[in-house]
Amino acid sequence: MYNVKRILSIVCTLLLTTSMHTGQADSEGYKIKTVVIDAGHGGHDPGCLGSNSKEKHVALGIALKVGKFIEQNHPDVKVIYTRKTDVFVELHERANIANKANADVFICIHANAAAAGAYGTETFVMGLHKTEANLSVAKRENSAILLEDDYRSKYDGYDPNSVEANIIFTLHQNAYMQQSLLLAQKVQENFVDYAGRYNRGVKQAGLLVLYKTAMPAVLIEAGFLTNKTEEKYLTSNKGQTQLATAIYKAFNEYKVDMESGYDGSKSIVSSGSESGETKEVAQNTPVKTEPKKSEPVKPSPPKIVEKKTVVKKSPVDKPKTEVPKPKATPVKKTVYYTVQIGAVRESNTAGQQKLSKIENVIENHGSDGYIRYSVGRFSTVSDASNQKRKLISSGFKDAYVTAYNNNDRISLKEAALLMK
Known part of the structure; x- marks a missing residue:
C-alpha cells in the first residue's frame, strides 16, 4: 500500500534525477552516449497475437535492426539491448538495465492489438491514461508482470485501480516529459514521412516499464497484428526494416536536438482521441503531431497524365440570352x-x-x-x-x-x- 511518506520520497527522487538530467542536457558539450533498445515481451510471454504471428518476434526483429542502424552510423553511441533472443525479461529488470547503464534514452518496441479494423502507429510516454483506449494499452502491456514471481513486492504493491498509484503516475509524467515527448513526436513524424504509416498520435499511459526508467523513454506500438494487412507488413523484412529506419531517423534527429541544447519545450503533441475508443480508425481519430494528412501505405510510382481543359456546356432547353461566365483559372501546382x-x-x-x-x-x-x-x-x-x-x-x-x-x-x- 502506498502512503504519504512513500509519495514524498518519490517526489524528492524525481526532483533530484530530473534536475541532474536536464542540467546535463543543457551543459555545453553534452553528448548522448548510451541508448537502451527494449524488445517487448519474450520467452513464455508472447505478447499479443496475430493470425499467424506473435508480438515478441515482431518486436525483437525491429529492435535488433534499430540497434544495428545506430551502431553503424554512431559508433560513439553504446547500444544496449534488454534482450537479443527469445527470452523472458521482467519489466522491472528492463528498466534496471537502463538505469544501471546510466542510459540517455530508452526505446521500448511493441506491436498493438484491437478490433480488426484498427491500424496505424502510436508512441506512448509515461503519464496518466486519459482515455479508455490508452488505459487498455497500459493494462495489456502491464499484464506481463502477472507472469513474474512475487510481482507485488517488486512493484511496491502496484494496483492500477489505486488512487495513490495514480498520484505516483501523475508525478512521474513530469520527470522527463519534454524530452520524451520530443522523441515520441519525431518517431511518429518519421513513421509517416519515411514508412508511410497512419499516425494515431503521441499519447500518455501508465506503463510500468516507463515508470521505472530514470531517463527520457518512449514505448512504440509499431502497428496492429490484429489487422491482416498490417500483420503482413509487420512480419515482413521490408516492413521491419522501414519501421526500424524510421525509428533510427527519429533517434538521430533527437540526438541532434539534445546535443545542440534544444530540449523539446516547443513540441506539439496530442494525447490521442478523447473518445476512448480503440476500434475502427474512423471512430478513433487522434490529433496529428503535424497538421498534414497521414496515410497507411506508400503509393506506387504515379503516372504523369497529360491534362486537358474541358469546358462543360450547360444544357439549354430553349433559346435564351445568357451572360457568359469567365473561365476559371486553374491553380498552378508545382x-x-x-x-x-x-x-x-x-x-x-x-x-x-x-x-x-x-x-x-x-x-x-x-x-x-x-x-x-x-x-x-x-x-x-x-x-x-x-x-x-x-x-x-x-x-x-x-x-x-x-x-x-x-x-x-x-x-x-x-x-x-x-x-x-
Whole structure:
C-alpha cells in the first residue's frame, strides 16, 4: 500500500534525477552516449497475437535492426539491448538495465492489438491514461508482470485501480516529459514521412516499464497484428526494416536536438482521441503531431497524365440570352519529388563541404526550424528512386524520397493525388 511518506520520497527522487538530467542536457558539450533498445515481451510471454504471428518476434526483429542502424552510423553511441533472443525479461529488470547503464534514452518496441479494423502507429510516454483506449494499452502491456514471481513486492504493491498509484503516475509524467515527448513526436513524424504509416498520435499511459526508467523513454506500438494487412507488413523484412529506419531517423534527429541544447519545450503533441475508443480508425481519430494528412501505405510510382481543359456546356432547353461566365483559372501546382539526404538545425562547415561534392542540392528551411537538404527535382517517384540509389551508393545511407508542392513538404500519397 502506498502512503504519504512513500509519495514524498518519490517526489524528492524525481526532483533530484530530473534536475541532474536536464542540467546535463543543457551543459555545453553534452553528448548522448548510451541508448537502451527494449524488445517487448519474450520467452513464455508472447505478447499479443496475430493470425499467424506473435508480438515478441515482431518486436525483437525491429529492435535488433534499430540497434544495428545506430551502431553503424554512431559508433560513439553504446547500444544496449534488454534482450537479443527469445527470452523472458521482467519489466522491472528492463528498466534496471537502463538505469544501471546510466542510459540517455530508452526505446521500448511493441506491436498493438484491437478490433480488426484498427491500424496505424502510436508512441506512448509515461503519464496518466486519459482515455479508455490508452488505459487498455497500459493494462495489456502491464499484464506481463502477472507472469513474474512475487510481482507485488517488486512493484511496491502496484494496483492500477489505486488512487495513490495514480498520484505516483501523475508525478512521474513530469520527470522527463519534454524530452520524451520530443522523441515520441519525431518517431511518429518519421513513421509517416519515411514508412508511410497512419499516425494515431503521441499519447500518455501508465506503463510500468516507463515508470521505472530514470531517463527520457518512449514505448512504440509499431502497428496492429490484429489487422491482416498490417500483420503482413509487420512480419515482413521490408516492413521491419522501414519501421526500424524510421525509428533510427527519429533517434538521430533527437540526438541532434539534445546535443545542440534544444530540449523539446516547443513540441506539439496530442494525447490521442478523447473518445476512448480503440476500434475502427474512423471512430478513433487522434490529433496529428503535424497538421498534414497521414496515410497507411506508400503509393506506387504515379503516372504523369497529360491534362486537358474541358469546358462543360450547360444544357439549354430553349433559346435564351445568357451572360457568359469567365473561365476559371486553374491553380498552378508545382509538385515534385526529391531525395532528402539530411536535416540540421544549424548549418556547419563540415556539412557544407560534404554537400559541395554533390550537384543540384536543394536547401529548404522548414517551419519546424530544420534545414533540409535534398537532391534534384523529379516528376516521378521512379526517377527519384534511381537518384536515391545512387546517393546511397555514394555514402548517403539515410537518403529517402520525399515530395514538395509549392515548396511545402507533402506526403507521397498527396503528391500522387495532385499529379493526377
